[in-house]
Amino acid sequence: MxxxxxxxxxxxxxxxxxxxxxxxxxxxxxxxxxxxxxxxxxxxxxxxxxxxxxxxxxxxxxxxxxxxxxxxxxxxxxxxxxxxxxxxxxxxxxxxxxxxxxxxxxxxxxxxxxxxxxxxxxxxxxxxxxxxxPNVAWTSEGAIDLGELPDRQLEARINGRLLEVFSVDKFPKMTDYVVPSGVRLADSARIRLGAYVGEGTTVMHEGFINFNAGTAGPGMIEGRVSAGVFVGKGSDLGGGCSTMGTLSGGGNIVISVGEGCLIGANAGIGIPLGDRNIVESGLYITAGTKVALLDEQNQLVKVLKARELAGQPDLLFRRNSQSGAVECKSNKTAIELNEALHAHN
CATH class of the missing domain: 3.30.70.2010 (Alpha-Beta Plaits)
Incomplete structure (x- = not known):
């Protein structure tokens, strides 16, 4: 057979x-x-x-x-x-x-x-x-059971060695097992085994990619990409896919990020983004965040939840500096976007 x-x-x-x-x-x-x-x-x-x-x-x-x-x-x-x-x-x-x-x-x-x-x-x-x-000690002499670590540390000292413990975790760093081609990883300890790091991806020193998460590449990662998030292809020049904030997923939730997105410093998302979306620095958007949809004259068209804008292209999310309200503008007219969302629902 x-x-x-x-x-x-x-x-x-x-x-x-x-x-x-x-x-x-x-x-x-x-x-x-x-x-x-x-x-x-x-x-x-x-x-x-x-x-x-x-x-x-x-x-x-x-x-x-x-x-x-x-x-x-x-x-x-x-x-x-x-x-x-x-x-x-x-x-x-x-x-x-x-x-x-x-x-x-x-x-x-x-x-x-x-x-x-x-x-x-x-x-x-x-x-x-x-x-x-298992939660183990990742050391200069490989993985060690936590219950066996004190004896190993003592043995190393007796023999004139220093047993360095890099981390205590369930997940090792990816580069101890595989280094994908065509990537730049400024601090390899911040990419866990189980991360998907696409060709052309650069992960800066403060970037982090969890297991079951990653980027299709090319792109720049300067923030946290948590489990369940997959960042689409982009370009480092001309509005490439750059993440400087937090992309949160987990469980059965998949947070995808389209091509050519920019997520600003200290920003974060809890919804999928379509292509060419921008999230203003410092703004965190959850699925239930109330968002004011604006027209070309910055007039309110509708207030809706962020999940209703999930996956839509060419959106700018920002916070009004006076009222504190979360706002959204689009390269489409807000009326067209509203009609498209209504037809989709």
């Missing part, structure tokens, strides 16, 4: 003293791998379907490399041969479908698929991922 898999990866990871996985590095995760390659790996593992992870030893991995070589996949076989020399624990993760992850190796595979640009944010089922990601 032909083996069809949603995703497949062989990785090297870290376990604590109880044999629990702390993290996994997958050098070459595959999405919808060829059936022949999937069969060459699934067969020797005795994979009978479903989503499973298999801890491997060096001999098993060498056998997998032979099977993959015999199936005609030379580059993949060479990678498996290299992994077979690992002194760290090895794991094979096979996903038959995009179901919610049930183990740490499955969770890490899905984060890798995002950061390798194989799937865009909100393109994977990540339900229940947080309990599967």
């Amino acid at each position: 032909t083996t069809q898999l949603f995703s497949l990866a062989i990785g090297v990871g870290t376990q604590n003293q109880q044999g629990q996985w702390l993290e996994i590095f997958y050098p070459q995760p595959l999405l919808n791998p060829p059936a022949a390659l999937a069969e060459a790996i699934a067969g020797p593992l005795g994979h009978a379907g479903g989503n499973h992870s298999y801890k491997l030893d060096a001999c098993q991995l060498a056998s997998l490399a032979e099977a993959v070589q015999a199936a005609g996949y030379k580059a993949e076989a060479e990678l498996l041969q290299r992994l077979s020399h690992s002194a760290k624990p090895l794991v094979a993760t096979l996903l038959e479908n995009d179901a919610a992850p049930t183990s740490t190796p499955e969770a890490y595979l899905k984060l890798h698929l995002l950061s390798h640009r194989l799937v865009k944010p909100h393109g994977l089922n990540l339900s229940g991922i947080f309990p599967l990601l």
